[in-house]
Amino acid sequence: MTVLGYLANGLVFSSIIVLGSIGLSLVYSIADFANFAHGDTMTIGAYSALVTFGAVGGLGGAVLGLPYGFFLALVVGIAVAAVVAVATEKLIYEPLDVDSIGLLITSIGIAFIYRAVIQIRFGSDFTRFDVRPLRPIEALVPYGVRITLHDVAIFGSAVALVVGLHVLLQYTDLGRKMRAMADNPDLARVSGIRTKRVKLWTWVIGAGLAGAGGVFLGLFNQLAPRMGFNLLLVIFAAVILGGIGSVYGAMAGGFLIGMINQLTPFFSNVVEALPIRPNWLATVIENMITIEYANAIAFVIMVVVLLVRPNGIAGEGAT
Amino acid sequence: MSLLDDPKAAFADLSRPEGWVLGVSVAFVLFLFVAMLTGALGPTYFLFLVGLAGMYALLSFGLNAQWGFTGLINFSVAAFFGIGAYGTALMTASGSPIAGGFSPLVGLAVALVVALALALLIGIPTLRLRADYLAIASLGLAEVVRLIVLNERWLTNGSAGLRGIPGFFDGWPVLSTFPEAMPGLRLEVIPGSPVILETAFWQASLNVLLVLAFAGAAYFVLRRAHRSPWGRVLRTIRSDEDLARALGKNTYSFKMQSFVLGSLIMALAGVFYAHLNLYVGPGDLDPITTFYAWVAVILGGSGSNRGALFGGIVIVTIREGTRFLNDVALPIDPAPLRLLLIGVVIVAVMRYRPQGVLPPQRELIWPSAVGGGGTPETPDSGVRERKGGGDDE
Numbered sequence: 001m002t003v004l005g006y007l008a009n010g011l012v013f014s015s016i017i018v019l020g021s022i023g024l025s026l027v028y029s030i031a032d033f034a035n036f037a038h039g040d041t042m043t044i045g046a047y048s049a050l051v052t053f054g055a056v057g058g059l060g061g062a063v064l065g066l067p068y069g070f071f072l073a074l075v076v077g078i079a080v081a082a083v084v085a086v087a088t089e090k091l092i093y094e095p096l097d098v099d100s101i102g103l104l105i106t107s108i109g110i111a112f113i114y115r116a117v118i119q120i121r122f123g124s125d126f127t128r129f130d131v132r133p134l135r136p137i138e139a140l141v142p143y144g145v146r147i148t149l150h151d152v153a154i155f156g157s158a159v160a161l162v163v164g165l166h167v168l169l170q171y172t173d174l175g176r177k178m179r180a181m182a183d184n185p186d187l188a189r190v191s192g193i194r195t196k197r198v199k200l201w202t203w204v205i206g207a208g209l210a211g212a213g214g215v216f217l218g219l220f221n222q223l224a225p226r227m228g229f230n231l232l233l234v235i236f237a238a239v240i241l242g243g244i245g246s247v248y249g250a251m252a253g254g255f256l257i258g259m260i261n262q263l264t265p266f267f268s269n270v271v272e273a274l275p276i277r278p279n280w281l282a283t284v285i286e287n288m289i290t291i292e293y294a295n296a297i298a299f300v301i302m303v304v305v306l307l308v309r310p311n312g313i314a315g316e317g318a319t
Numbered sequence: 320m321s322l323l324d325d326p327k328a329a330f331a332d333l334s335r336p337e338g339w340v341l342g343v344s345v346a347f348v349l350f351l352f353v354a355m356l357t358g359a360l361g362p363t364y365f366l367f368l369v370g371l372a373g374m375y376a377l378l379s380f381g382l383n384a385q386w387g388f389t390g391l392i393n394f395s396v397a398a399f400f401g402i403g404a405y406g407t408a409l410m411t412a413s414g415s416p417i418a419g420g421f422s423p424l425v426g427l428a429v430a431l432v433v434a435l436a437l438a439l440l441i442g443i444p445t446l447r448l449r450a451d452y453l454a455i456a457s458l459g460l461a462e463v464v465r466l467i468v469l470n471e472r473w474l475t476n477g478s479a480g481l482r483g484i485p486g487f488f489d490g491w492p493v494l495s496t497f498p499e500a501m502p503g504l505r506l507e508v509i510p511g512s513p514v515i516l517e518t519a520f521w522q523a524s525l526n527v528l529l530v531l532a533f534a535g536a537a538y539f540v541l542r543r544a545h546r547s548p549w550g551r552v553l554r555t556i557r558s559d560e561d562l563a564r565a566l567g568k569n570t571y572s573f574k575m576q577s578f579v580l581g582s583l584i585m586a587l588a589g590v591f592y593a594h595l596n597l598y599v600g601p602g603d604l605d606p607i608t609t610f611y612a613w614v615a616v617i618l619g620g621s622g623s624n625r626g627a628l629f630g631g632i633v634i635v636t637i638r639e640g641t642r643f644l645n646d647v648a649l650p651i652d653p654a655p656l657r658l659l660l661i662g663v664v665i666v667a668v669m670r671y672r673p674q675g676v677l678p679p680q681r682e683l684i685w686p687s688a689v690g691g692g693g694t695p696e697t698p699d700s701g702v703r704e705r706k707g708g709g710d711d712e
Contacts, residue, residue: 019329034451082609092666098673101392101450107619116659120651163690225655233462294468299459306452307444 002144003126006266007259014258016220017156019213020231021238021254022247029245031093032204033103038210039232040114041081043225045211047118048220049077053129064156065134065149074157074215081211082204083112086224089203096112111229118223126222154216162251165205169247174201182245183307234261234295239300243312252313257298260263264294328410336676340629342521344580347636362523366523368635373530374588376631378608378626380537381584387622387679388545389577390557392454395441395461396612401604402437403589405475406430406467408599413483416476419543423487427590434586435579437464442578446571458606480600486522487594491654498522530591534628537584544580553577555624568695585612607658611638614661619669620675636647637661 024038050073058067088110093103135145169175177198181188189195217227234257242253260267266290276282289297305312351368354360378400407426445456448555452537468475475481490495498521544550547647548651555563556570563570593599615634641653668675 034455085452092670096670098669101454102669102673104392104454105613107671108613108641109669112658112662114612116655116662119655119658123652124654168335170617233459240455249653263427278424289473290470292698293466296463296466299463302459303444303456306448306456310449310452 005144005146006263008147010259010262012154013262014255015155016213016216017238017258018234018251019158019209021250022152023210024235025239025250026202026206026248030199032075033100036107037111039228040111041085041207041210042214043118044084045077045081045214047078049073049215052076064153066153077215078208078211082208085203085207086200111313115225120217124222124225126224128221128222142173150219197266232240234298237298239304241312249312261294265291340677350493363519363523366527368639370526370530372632372635373534374591375634376495376628377534377588378539378612379627379631380541380586381581382612382616383578383627384541384581388553389574391578392450394454394458394609396585397604397606397608398464399585400589400608403430403586404432404593404599404603405448406433407485407590408481408593409564411485412481414481422490430586430590431576434582438582442575446574468604478601480598482598485592488525492610507543526595533591538624551567614664617675620678621678623677627677628676
């Protein structure tokens, strides 16, 4: 594959990571804890869409190689993820009398419960959406870019959702309240913002985007009960790289991490070509930058960012 | 006052949850014992369970030294456990790609050294981080360790894992032949269902002995350390790191010490596991092990070693109980059921008893400071609240 091909794959994978990381970052800044159940919220979205799509079928026509029924399933996936997250907030997180570390630990329990329920219902095997796999778009193949119309659909939908969120945050009342709350919850409260309600909306938006990300992840790869949890740390890496609490940072971080993840094979070619001096060092680096370690590279970047620039690329310098 | 000096007072002194836990544990042990005598539960399997419980207790002790004492959110328990198991396995196993064939004692030493190195490698960058960042970073680094173990085939044999690990007492003067040398016993408590004790049983009892030695040593070291001035500094860091720093303590160094101590204990659990299971694979580094240890610690009560012991037993009950349920009653796959139970336990503890079932109380103070010469006196409320109520955070 050419560089262009890797870049195109990176763009598609980044779209999924961005959808996941926005929600995680929103919840991190407004509910004020690291939500380890976020990955499994994505899984919920994916499986809800699977069930819906299986029930309603194609519904006639198709856009970008995807039947109408799939888009309905996408909406249902988003809605179910949002409803589950709001119910969890109301039933579990809100009555808790613990600090943010306690909430973090609780969210691990929630993640296990989500995943266990899905696994009991669907088994632990991989499944796929019942859409016909497509061939890569012919016109792009000469450039070494092998993406399908489905990938275009993923990218397009993600862009639409991100633009929608941008409009919501910048030009609506709710968006202004959310930004105020992320900045300073106490000040927001004394200014008359109903912080509880804003928090619920945060959950709706964050989990909804995660649900969409889960559906697309299922379309991009496969569905499995562990899909979300496996991606969770990559999403955390994206959020931290972007700067916790900054939605636009999360977008940038998600984009970068997704790109780095998919470009790893290209980097490994580059490293092989480079004349690295002591031979053992060359061997070590060549061994480490391979496709098996694509996720590990993201985690190492995450730790380095935490150490060097804890506020991420969007933050105003390190604290 | 110990149980032996004054049993009556010792019992009267138990707080309500303590009495409750004691009651349930005794009932549970009796139940298992009856099951064993009637032949429903094989004695060898029973000892395997005891060994497993001891292993989880060790893991929890290790985590307790980090989270319970110092407040470090370490989500890389599985990495240390796995490194301990792989360290000894690579040295002793016949299927080891690099060394193999050494005595398990060499394996133990190598495992501890490797775990120490890993603890420094993970600890040096991450221990400066804020609590929640430490959680995420340590989980990420544990994944890196798992990926390395999975992919570096020349070193670890990759996904095939390591087979042919000898028992821990192989090559020891008397103990290596002890299981074969012991006669097979046949106990018939209930007519018609005899309980047969064979070589496997004696082998298992040796393993239990080993884990009891490990856990006992860890318990006493930790109890002594927790009460010492060193332990008090750790507790101060846990409740207010800035305060500890203002008192002139090098908190980073103290955190590192407690991190290393806990990591070594976790590696010890891994060493035991390798010689119990006689096989290790990359699956043993799965993050679920980390969360088993976490459940044990928060259920038992952060900072409480007795609680960690109790939590370890609960974990084994969940692990093996779901398997048992699957065999006899419910046709539900045990893996997700286990996950569900773990999740529910976490949420329930955080909701109804965030300080855990057995929060540390008197175990934090020198006995002589409370006992006052044998006659137990009721601690005044201030002291009790401070110790009993867990931390304010």
